[in-house]
Amino acid sequence: MSTVGAGIPEPPREEPNSAWLSVSELDWVRGRIPLLYVEAVPVRVDGLGVVTQVGVLLRANSQGEITRTLVSGRVMYGETIRDALFRHLEKDLGPMAFPQLPASPVPFQVAEYFPIPGLSAYVDERQHAVSLAYVVPVTGTFEPRQDALELTWVTPAEASSPAFHAELEGGRGTLLRAALASVGVLG
Amino acid sequence: MSTVGAGIPEPPREEPNSAWLSVSELDWVRGRIPLLYVEAVPVRVDGLGVVTQVGVLLRANSQGEITRTLVSGRVMYGETIRDALFRHLEKDLGPMAFPQLPASPVPFQVAEYFPIPGLSAYVDERQHAVSLAYVVPVTGTFEPRQDALELTWVTPAEASSPAFHAELEGGRGTLLRAALASVGVLG
Amino acid sequence: MSTVGAGIPEPPREEPNSAWLSVSELDWVRGRIPLLYVEAVPVRVDGLGVVTQVGVLLRANSQGEITRTLVSGRVMYGETIRDALFRHLEKDLGPMAFPQLPASPVPFQVAEYFPIPGLSAYVDERQHAVSLAYVVPVTGTFEPRQDALELTWVTPAEASSPAFHAELEGGRGTLLRAALASVGVLG
Amino acid sequence: MSTVGAGIPEPPREEPNSAWLSVSELDWVRGRIPLLYVEAVPVRVDGLGVVTQVGVLLRANSQGEITRTLVSGRVMYGETIRDALFRHLEKDLGPMAFPQLPASPVPFQVAEYFPIPGLSAYVDERQHAVSLAYVVPVTGTFEPRQDALELTWVTPAEASSPAFHAELEGGRGTLLRAALASVGVLG
Numbered sequence: 001m002s003t004v005g006a007g008i009p010e011p012p013r014e015e016p017n018s019a020w021l022s023v024s025e026l027d028w029v030r031g032r033i034p035l036l037y038v039e040a041v042p043v044r045v046d047g048l049g050v051v052t053q054v055g056v057l058l059r060a061n062s063q064g065e066i067t068r069t070l071v072s073g074r075v076m077y078g079e080t081i082r083d084a085l086f087r088h089l090e091k092d093l094g095p096m097a098f099p100q101l102p103a104s105p106v107p108f109q110v111a112e113y114f115p116i117p118g119l120s121a122y123v124d125e126r127q128h129a130v131s132l133a134y135v136v137p138v139t140g141t142f143e144p145r146q147d148a149l150e151l152t153w154v155t156p157a158e159a160s161s162p163a164f165h166a167e168l169e170g171g172r173g174t175l176l177r178a179a180l181a182s183v184g185v186l187g
Numbered sequence: 188m189s190t191v192g193a194g195i196p197e198p199p200r201e202e203p204n205s206a207w208l209s210v211s212e213l214d215w216v217r218g219r220i221p222l223l224y225v226e227a228v229p230v231r232v233d234g235l236g237v238v239t240q241v242g243v244l245l246r247a248n249s250q251g252e253i254t255r256t257l258v259s260g261r262v263m264y265g266e267t268i269r270d271a272l273f274r275h276l277e278k279d280l281g282p283m284a285f286p287q288l289p290a291s292p293v294p295f296q297v298a299e300y301f302p303i304p305g306l307s308a309y310v311d312e313r314q315h316a317v318s319l320a321y322v323v324p325v326t327g328t329f330e331p332r333q334d335a336l337e338l339t340w341v342t343p344a345e346a347s348s349p350a351f352h353a354e355l356e357g358g359r360g361t362l363l364r365a366a367l368a369s370v371g372v373l374g
Numbered sequence: 375m376s377t378v379g380a381g382i383p384e385p386p387r388e389e390p391n392s393a394w395l396s397v398s399e400l401d402w403v404r405g406r407i408p409l410l411y412v413e414a415v416p417v418r419v420d421g422l423g424v425v426t427q428v429g430v431l432l433r434a435n436s437q438g439e440i441t442r443t444l445v446s447g448r449v450m451y452g453e454t455i456r457d458a459l460f461r462h463l464e465k466d467l468g469p470m471a472f473p474q475l476p477a478s479p480v481p482f483q484v485a486e487y488f489p490i491p492g493l494s495a496y497v498d499e500r501q502h503a504v505s506l507a508y509v510v511p512v513t514g515t516f517e518p519r520q521d522a523l524e525l526t527w528v529t530p531a532e533a534s535s536p537a538f539h540a541e542l543e544g545g546r547g548t549l550l551r552a553a554l555a556s557v558g559v560l561g
Numbered sequence: 562m563s564t565v566g567a568g569i570p571e572p573p574r575e576e577p578n579s580a581w582l583s584v585s586e587l588d589w590v591r592g593r594i595p596l597l598y599v600e601a602v603p604v605r606v607d608g609l610g611v612v613t614q615v616g617v618l619l620r621a622n623s624q625g626e627i628t629r630t631l632v633s634g635r636v637m638y639g640e641t642i643r644d645a646l647f648r649h650l651e652k653d654l655g656p657m658a659f660p661q662l663p664a665s666p667v668p669f670q671v672a673e674y675f676p677i678p679g680l681s682a683y684v685d686e687r688q689h690a691v692s693l694a695y696v697v698p699v700t701g702t703f704e705p706r707q708d709a710l711e712l713t714w715v716t717p718a719e720a721s722s723p724a725f726h727a728e729l730e731g732g733r734g735t736l737l738r739a740a741l742a743s744v745g746v747l748g
Contacts, residue, residue: 021593025593029590029593029594031638032582032638033596033638034597034636034637034640036595036597043290045288048267048273048288049287049290051290075595077593077594077595078689080673081691082235082236082237086234100236100287100324101235101236102236102289103370104369104371105370105371105670105671106667106669106670106671107667107671108667109555109558109666109667110558110666110668112641112642114639119641120641121558128638130597130642132671135290135291137287174561177551177555178556178560181551181555182291182552182556183290184292184483184495186548186551186552186555187548208406208407212406216407218451219399219403220407220451221410221449221451222407223408223410223504262408263408264405264406264407264408266408267486267493267494268486268504292484293480293481293484294480294484295480296480296742297480297745299455306454307454315451315452317449317455319484349723361747361748364738364747365747368670368738368739368747369742369743371670371671371682371739373735373739417664422641422644422647423643423661424643424664456609456610456611457609460608460609474661474698475606476663477604477606477610477611477612477696477698477744478669478744479744479745480743509664509665511661511664556667557664558665558666
């Protein structure tokens, strides 16, 4: 049985600070501590700041189903929220997306994911995660770096439809609606 | 005595829709209706969206004193808040300021200016004005178009000092502090 | 033809400061100045602050149709936003509603009503109005004081349905959705 | 050396879910995961919602110095943010404080505490903690349940002074200023 905190071989360093936690350590933590996440809804805006397009990711989940999701990921130890947000945007949209992180650190919504449905609108079977969610204008070009991901752009009207929300995993349809409402374009 | 709404010669057209109100009509309105304003705190941000500099205007008031102020102006009939915000930013910073208007139309603060001190933190001897205030990142260059104005850039730390706030007219020191707090850089 | 600002007989005083504007004066203003409004979505909350019910008004419009609407009204000259919000809540819900006005003066949304559709999600044939909208918990009992009004309470889930939104006048379905999203209960 | 995740005797149950982590486990986590906290600024409001008094805690720190601080505490596994906020308010203010938790789950500020100064305005030598901060009106009476704590009430003007902020530990003077600004009473 693995002991924690001593004598652990270094895992491969794929992400900043990920060396701090092995897979089994992360599993242990996931059952005992709420994990902090950031989520981003990438948008394109016009010259007056009005949101004209909304970016949503397509992903094949572990059952091989194609689902829609948002840019999201964990905040690492020692990492600022802005750094985490930038890192996950770059990971999912590529290095040329040129995200304009908001000047305000206050999220448009706080999404609480629980392993068991019913405690909130959000479900994550793996863990209790609390996610700070931001709308982030992007101005560049996109090349998702993870094989399973594709970025699609839709209008706010499309993104507002119930059918579209149903395709988002883990209750993120609710989060997307809140994002659209926060920028005044929920149809 | 002037009558309103008929037979009024066209005033010079300096601003969109300003033809709707002559000086005497505006005076009449100012004593009877709260007027809607927008205000902007122009800022420079770094690559992660952190505010690094804050723009404040220098202006000679009617007594010939130099005071500090923010970008501000009235919302005209038929004009959206975004259009008004863009128009006043262009008027005060020049056409090359490239303001990034916020995706969200919700202001960081609502400032209520009354002719008589004490009703709120804000005073405007001319009128009852309600101002929606925004922090606006700018990325371009600046050439204030009105003779009496100069734009100065200060750090968030300088902009946080009580001495600096005292130089802002009409209680706008309070508004500037709220702006700095809303973007997490009030020192 | 009426002259403005002098020699006008006192109109009946139904509202604070309403003496400042006669009907014809208000008509004149409505075509020339954006008017400032407040709107409120009254809600009931549980012991943890979660919204459990949403209050919506039923009103017969000028064509005799029954429509749904929100608490709303104009901000008068010299009146603070809080005073206006309280006054209109009392007018529409009665004196025993015990509204808990928010500690923050920042609205959850700014709704821009234009006489012509298409400029925004909101339409008001009479005027250009800019409305600061707030979610307001109420804890008392209700007796709408205006004959044509009835207050109905619905769950957040009911209030989230597209069918429900379609019954709200002037685009206020969009505003109600934004209200629900701002308090995390948009279904 | 203790192993984690198996064979651990039950610790005393002082707080909901605290059984999940022993002291040594929490120490281990504190060096590897950002911990999620909530913080609250208790306030008294008048009938229109204007903040009239601000509650600050006095505490003796481990060096025996008296410092000022805010209501704060960790979010436990499986606990909602509202539950955590209520629990910590009750712990620090007593069961009769009657806090009115905000209808909106969006904090007025997100405070990032790092063990090393300079990464943000906030420092916590023990850990990397991310705190969601709320202004919470309270209407009851107070009896702090922990021996070392006393609750003092000050006016917004007093709470706005630099001298007062300097007495708050870990950078919470900055957080208190942001709280005051968010409710429009930062002097």
